[in-house]
Amino acid sequence: MASRGGRALASAAVRSLLSRSGLQATSEMRLQTGCAISSSWDYNAYLATGRWSRRWASASVGDEISKFDRVTPVEEALTPPSSWYTSTEIFSLELERIFERRWQAVGYSHQLQKPGDFITGKVGRVRYVVCRDDEGNLRAYHNVCRHHAAAVASGSGCISSFVCPYHGWTYGLDGRLQKATRLGGIRNFTGRESGLVPLWVGTWGPFVLIKHRDFSQKETGSEIGDVEVQKQWLGSAAKTLASSRVDASFLHVGKRGYTINCNWKVFCDNYLDGGYHVPHAHTGLASVLNLKTYNTTLSEKVSIQTCGFARSSEDERYRSTGEISSSGVEDVKKKGKGDRAFYAFVYPNFMINRYGPWMDTNLVLPISATQCQVIINWFLEPSFPHDEALLKTSIDTSGAVQQEDIALCESVQEGLQTPAYESGRYAPKVEYAMHHFHVLLHEDLSM
Numbered sequence: 001m002a003s004r005g006g007r008a009l010a011s012a013a014v015r016s017l018l019s020r021s022g023l024q025a026t027s028e029m030r031l032q033t034g035c036a037i038s039s040s041w042d043y044n045a046y047l048a049t050g051r052w053s054r055r056w057a058s059a060s061v062g063d064e065i066s067k068f069d070r071v072t073p074v075e076e077a078l079t080p081p082s083s084w085y086t087s088t089e090i091f092s093l094e095l096e097r098i099f100e101r102r103w104q105a106v107g108y109s110h111q112l113q114k115p116g117d118f119i120t121g122k123v124g125r126v127r128y129v130v131c132r133d134d135e136g137n138l139r140a141y142h143n144v145c146r147h148h149a150a151a152v153a154s155g156s157g158c159i160s161s162f163v164c165p166y167h168g169w170t171y172g173l174d175g176r177l178q179k180a181t182r183l184g185g186i187r188n189f190t191g192r193e194s195g196l197v198p199l200w201v202g203t204w205g206p207f208v209l210i211k212h213r214d215f216s217q218k219e220t221g222s223e224i225g226d227v228e229v230q231k232q233w234l235g236s237a238a239k240t241l242a243s244s245r246v247d248a249s250f251l252h253v254g255k256r257g258y259t260i261n262c263n264w265k266v267f268c269d270n271y272l273d274g275g276y277h278v279p280h281a282h283t284g285l286a287s288v289l290n291l292k293t294y295n296t297t298l299s300e301k302v303s304i305q306t307c308g309f310a311r312s313s314e315d316e317r318y319r320s321t322g323e324i325s326s327s328g329v330e331d332v333k334k335k336g337k338g339d340r341a342f343y344a345f346v347y348p349n350f351m352i353n354r355y356g357p358w359m360d361t362n363l364v365l366p367i368s369a370t371q372c373q374v375i376i377n378w379f380l381e382p383s384f385p386h387d388e389a390l391l392k393t394s395i396d397t398s399g400a401v402q403q404e405d406i407a408l409c410e411s412v413q414e415g416l417q418t419p420a421y422e423s424g425r426y427a428p429k430v431e432y433a434m435h436h437f438h439v440l441l442h443e444d445l446s447m
């Protein structure tokens with residue numbers, strides 16, 4: 001928030017700009033710059049007068065959040081205003097109210113099999129390390145040294161303790177401070193109370209999940225049972241996911257990360273349009289799907305889109321889209337199962353895709369109001385013949401589809417930042433999962 005002096009300066013600057021442009025501040029042009037969302041342009045006024053006029057925003061973050069009305073049915077609803085996708089204040093609120101309150105699928109069980117295995121990463125403001133301790137329990141901590149906040153671990157691997165690279169404070173896999181040198185003369189310091197700060201950790205199927213802990217609630221322990229994780233993370237959709245064989249048996253075969261110049265929600269919106277963009281933006285993919293069979297079902301925090309394959313498609317075309325390999329189609333035909341592509345979105349930022357012998361996951365990480373990172377991991381059924389060349393081709397071509405989406409997402413972000421756009425509409429029969437996503441966002445942000 002701007003300081004009082006800063007606000008006065010900003011107001012003066014706005015007044016000077018208005019006077020230079022011949023405009024005067026009116027009640028519609030209130031000059032509240034503190035806590036205000038960036039200003040927007042009045043499109044309706046432009047239509048009426050042919051001239052752009054700045055509509056100086058007086059809205060607080062709360063006002064901007066409430067511009068989306070979650071009660072209005074999808075047939076009548078406006079999409080959230082562009083400020084949801086551009087405002088740094090709303091982005092900060094999302095980190096706190098969404099990313100620090102919801103489970104985050106940051107890893108996979110194959111990465112954390114034996115004592116000492118660890119992974120690190122960052123979701124929003126939370127820099128984490130997850131490990132398996134000497135007793136075989138999963139543990140997760142903020143990757144922040146209690147001395148001067150350096151990261152105590154980086155990358156992934158297998159270790160017996162975390163040694164901070166800055167001044168050597170050493171923590172056990174159980175998070176306790178084991179060693180801190182040159183503290184002679186220190187007072188009011190208790191090593192027992194200076195361990196790594198824990199996060200909640202749990203698993204479901206192949207996924208390892210973490211959640212920020214609210215210490216004000218005096219919670220104890222660190223690992224949460226699978227049943228509770230399932231309830232909180234997936235709710236009633238867990239059954240559908242399990243019956244689509246989303247489980248820990250898959251082999252991990254590839255990983256890629258993409259940094260995209262768009263708000264994290266733009267990427268999610270793109271995923272949640274019920275296949276609307278597929279025939280226009282992914283012509284290769286459209287040729288192998290039977291889009292008439294596209295179906296979307298909603299549950300509490302999960303939406304599942306499914307689509308049948310086009311029976312007449314040549315197998316080679318599957319390969320060309322990268323969404324499924326030609327052998328994958330053979331596998332589907334032989335086994336007579338899994339004849340639909342299956343795309344599950346788990347609120348707020350995780351996607352699980354199943355098609356033939358494949359599973360891939362997308363984790364959408366917020367970086368700033370206008371940038372995100374998408375991490376994609378590919379998995380294959382263990383019984384499927386392991387052909388390196390085919391795997392590479394499939395993942396490369398899947399990456400090509402990804403590039404088509406990235407170009408669209410970055411175009412949308414640019415459009416959201418222009419003065420022409422305030423909010424849009426939903427295609428009600430296909431974009432209701434997107435609407436559901438926005439309703440959940442509104443619930444979290446209004447809390």
Ligand code: FES
Binds near residue numbers: 148149
């Ligand atoms: S910051 Fe870790 S030992 Fe100093």
Ligand SMILES: [Fe+2]
Binds near residue numbers: 277281282
């Ligand atoms: Fe797409």
